[in-house]
Amino acid sequence: MLPEFGHGFKFVVFTNSRKDSSTVLMIRLARVGARKQPYYRVVVIEKDRARNGRSVEVVGTYNPRTSPASVDLKLERIEYWKGKGAQPSDRVAKLLHSSSSSAGQPAAPAVSASEKKGASTAA
Numbered sequence: 001m002l003p004e005f006g007h008g009f010k011f012v013v014f015t016n017s018r019k020d021s022s023t024v025l026m027i028r029l030a031r032v033g034a035r036k037q038p039y040y041r042v043v044v045i046e047k048d049r050a051r052n053g054r055s056v057e058v059v060g061t062y063n064p065r066t067s068p069a070s071v072d073l074k075l076e077r078i079e080y081w082k083g084k085g086a087q088p089s090d091r092v093a094k095l096l097h098s099s100s101s102s103a104g105q106p107a108a109p110a111v112s113a114s115e116k117k118g119a120s121t122a123a
Contacts, residue, residue, distance in 0.1 A: 023047075025086035027078060029062060030055065039063050042073060042092060044081045057081070062095060071099050 024047040031052060033039030042060035045053060059081070060073035078096065082088070088096060 026089060027081060027086050027092050028089040029091060044086055071095050073099055
């Protein structure tokens with residue numbers, strides 16, 4: 001039997017069983033660019049949320065349209081979240097690896113496809 005307030009109103013108390021203290025966090029990409037113009041945020045988000053769902057924190061950006069692709073990461077915040085148990089996705093792990101390896105080295109000059117083609121035919 002449900003408890004009643006005056007005038008015949010009944011109320012039901014719902015509990016949210018999804019709230020769990022063992023929430024798995026992921027560091028992954030969330031797309032924010034326009035159609036045919038991809039641009040991504042690197043976000044810390046609960047694993048079961050949608051790709052562009054509410055994130056816990058934005059920890060970087062990734063623009064694949066520039067040459068070379070521009071990656072801006074807050075490495076200290078990423079290390080903080082990894083210490084809390086957040087797992088990077090495959091793509092974010094590659095971005096982390098490439099940004100950490102290129103941090104101590106100067107950027108290589110971009111070579112266009114036509115220059116590559118000319119170099120291969122000249123050899």
